[in-house]
Amino acid sequence: MNPEHKEGPVAATIEHYTAKLPSDLFLWAALGSMAISATLKIMKKDEEALFVGQWPAPFLLLGLYNKLVKLEGHDKTDRGPRGGR
Template sequence: MPTNSNPEHSEGPVAKAIEQQTAKLPSDLFLWAAVGAIAASAVLKIMKKDKEALFVGQWPAPFLLLGLYNKLVKLEGSE
């Protein structure tokens, strides 16, 4: 793993543990979760469940952000 270029800014034990666990997940898991949420939202909309469709339709962006975080942790490491 790369060393931290600024020793004054180190990660805490909780952040390190989260990054070690999330780095084990495949990056495309988050992409497929986002695609699945889009599909589920579309199905709910077709079923006239508008509130549920809007709720589920907000999930893809966080899934994609988590995927980006996952990729950065894999490329850069936690410290």
């Protein structure tokens, strides 16, 4: 970790809000979009099924980002070892 590196104000703000979201929210969103996609496919709505079927990967990537923010985000370096300012 580079102690001289500081996040910009936009990244810090995004991390502040995304760290409040539970990590499993993104997993459930991915699973839900897979179920919706499968349902649409069964209903012969192929284009809609393909559209919704592309959502799980971004949800899972957002979940990874969320987890990284919680473990290694700017809060860890800004707040110190005890989490207080």
